Amino acid sequence: MSRKAAAAKSEEVTVEGIFGPGGLLAKRHPGYEFRPSQLAMAQIADEAFEKHQHVVIEAGTGTGKTLAYLIPAIRSGRRVVVSTATKSLQEQLFQKDVPFLQKHFAPNLKAALMKGRANFLCRQKVHQMDGQPVLKGIDEIDWFAQIRDWEKLTATGDRSELTFLPDDAELWNLIDARSDLCTGQKCPEFQNCFITAMHQRAHEADLIIVNHHLFFADLAIRQDDFGSILPEYSAVVFDEAHEIEDVASDYFGRQISSYRFEELARDTEHVLRVLQIEAAPLRRNLNRLRERARSFFERFPEREGRYPFGHVERNAFLEQNREAYDDLISVLKRIESELAALTPKPEEVIAVARRAAEVRREVAFLLESEEKTYVYWYERRGRGVFLAATPIDVSEILREQLFERFDTVILTSATLAVGGRFDYLKQRLGVLPANESVLPQEFDYAKQALLYLPPNLPDVRHPSFASAAADEIVRLLEISMGRAFCLFTSYLQMKDLYERVSGRVSFPLLLQGTAPRSVLLERFVRRQTPCCSPRRAFGKAWTYRARSFPPLSSTNCPSLFRATRSSRRASGRSRKTAGTPSPNTRFLKRSSR
Ligand SMILES: Nc1ncnc2c1ncn2[C@@H]1O[C@H](COP(=O)(O)OP(=O)(O)OP(=O)(O)O)[C@@H](O)[C@H]1O
Ligand code: SF4
Numbered sequence: 001m002s003r004k005a006a007a008a009k010s011e012e013v014t015v016e017g018i019f020g021p022g023g024l025l026a027k028r029h030p031g032y033e034f035r036p037s038q039l040a041m042a043q044i045a046d047e048a049f050e051k052h053q054h055v056v057i058e059a060g061t062g063t064g065k066t067l068a069y070l071i072p073a074i075r076s077g078r079r080v081v082v083s084t085a086t087k088s089l090q091e092q093l094f095q096k097d098v099p100f101l102q103k104h105f106a107p108n109l110k111a112a113l114m115k116g117r118a119n120f121l122c123r124q125k126v127h128q129m130d131g132q133p134v135l136k137g138i139d140e141i142d143w144f145a146q147i148r149d150w151e152k153l154t155a156t157g158d159r160s161e162l163t164f165l166p167d168d169a170e171l172w173n174l175i176d177a178r179s180d181l182c183t184g185q186k187c188p189e190f191q192n193c194f195i196t197a198m199h200q201r202a203h204e205a206d207l208i209i210v211n212h213h214l215f216f217a218d219l220a221i222r223q224d225d226f227g228s229i230l231p232e233y234s235a236v237v238f239d240e241a242h243e244i245e246d247v248a249s250d251y252f253g254r255q256i257s258s259y260r261f262e263e264l265a266r267d268t269e270h271v272l273r274v275l276q277i278e279a280a281p282l283r284r285n286l287n288r289l290r291e292r293a294r295s296f297f298e299r300f301p302e303r304e305g306r307y308p309f310g311h312v313e314r315n316a317f318l319e320q321n322r323e324a325y326d327d328l329i330s331v332l333k334r335i336e337s338e339l340a341a342l343t344p345k346p347e348e349v350i351a352v353a354r355r356a357a358e359v360r361r362e363v364a365f366l367l368e369s370e371e372k373t374y375v376y377w378y379e380r381r382g383r384g385v386f387l388a389a390t391p392i393d394v395s396e397i398l399r400e401q402l403f404e405r406f407d408t409v410i411l412t413s414a415t416l417a418v419g420g421r422f423d424y425l426k427q428r429l430g431v432l433p434a435n436e437s438v439l440p441q442e443f444d445y446a447k448q449a450l451l452y453l454p455p456n457l458p459d460v461r462h463p464s465f466a467s468a469a470a471d472e473i474v475r476l477l478e479i480s481m482g483r484a485f486c487l488f489t490s491y492l493q494m495k496d497l498y499e500r501v502s503g504r505v506s507f508p509l510l511l512q513g514t515a516p517r518s519v520l521l522e523r524f525v526r527r528q529t530p531c532c533s534p535r536r537a538f539g540k541a542w543t544y545r546a547r548s549f550p551p552l553s554s555t556n557c558p559s560l561f562r563a564t565r566s567s568r569r570a571s572g573r574s575r576k577t578a579g580t581p582s583p584n585t586r587f588l589k590r591s592s593r
């Protein structure tokens, strides 16, 4: 067929002609089924891109929502940002759905994956560290050697390619591309920098795939006119949109953790070591910072969980702990002035000095601010204490920054409506008038799923819970011959039960954190062996397709339903002009439907 004829034919294609029975998708998707809700969703999304509307759509799990918004996004010829809940879901879109579309529908489609800077390697840090005695232990030395070789070969510098590096490897914190120590255009590696390359790819892309954290980090920066992370775009799709209120609240709120002080001390010491600056008094004050931060945060009650820390609680806390607080602030001030007094003052020193000032301002705000538009709270989680101020209501901010700035925002998820209506969501998010739809489920859960609630488990707070849960898991694993996901409410609980179960079963157990998730999933699928994961990570991160899904064991039942749901699947400032279509997205171009 001539190119002209193909183009003419493509001009005629309707959304039904793509998603309907006998349509393009049926011809190109190996497992195609006609899913009426998928077609309905694609038609709504297509119309929204064409008529510049906001949309809220709930469609059940496994509907095929991804293609139902991606194909209309490509047909629109606009530059669209797709934001989803986690990095794993981003990777799934980028590694599975985008190549499928490029292969069968839009060969010249340009897509870019954008993640936070901490996911990428900093070349400059690697070069500075080479040959310096800063590594601890055999593992770090071995990992660093592999990373140094990889740095020369990788096109992206994305940590997810490092299949050998455990999630919690300390080494990564010393070599990632976080902005804290980045000297930007002054860096000798700026032209080759992986962050620069990521931005370039995004500038050339039709489709930019981000996660909610990066999206709202960008929106918050734009609000303060501090520039932007994402290039200009014309429309946004929020997948897993039920997550965005929490994420937006974090980015428009303030937070500091006990870890930030340790990180500041560690990074400053690292800079001094790498730049071979002696500065003995400064080093002593960095040790004092560690001690004083530890002593300050120890004063928060030991029990885990989130607690209010409003005006009254903060005043009472400061009355009892004024000295510890003042000591912390004063050592931060001393570090700032000692850094300022260093000569010469390389960019890295200026960056850590700026950070020390930020940390001091942040902790002072969280302890002393009288602003009434925030809810103040603290949380103890494992060894960390988190202080936070969350805006009471982000709806006004989102209305102004998102829904008024962009004329096409699509919100979708399997769980958005309450009682079949979106009133609550719209009020919380400040959604402007939108096309709303709750689409019917595509699956018969009563026939296709089995739910088992162990009848005799003690309360989760009871000391005997862990051993009883371990017995139950061992029994289930034996029945399923090792095929199972075991989900836990916390990392602590996951590790405890892993220890209890691993010696008692004959198959190897996979444990979240010991390798990147994509690697664990691949091993899980290949070896059909049990896998332990914290529920939050699993609920949004794992995707697994099978004719029959293996048992899911969860220590928190209400959460199980969202997890099961996931596992069923194997500036706006120039918004109307931003983004240029790829020539051959014409293949999917709309006609009258
Ligand atoms: N029409 C179709 N026929 C068969 N398979 C399809 C069809 N459309 C999409 N799929 C496949 O169905 C699976 C689920 O799709 P997708 O991940 O988009 O679901 P979802 O609606 O987003 O579900 P969730 O709410 O759980 O995220 C994917 O593997 C996808 O390739
Ligand atoms: S520009 Fe920044 S992130 Fe990139 S290599 Fe240089 S210091 Fe690292």
Ligand SMILES: [Mg+2]
Binding pocket: 065, 066, 239
């Ligand atoms: Mg989905």
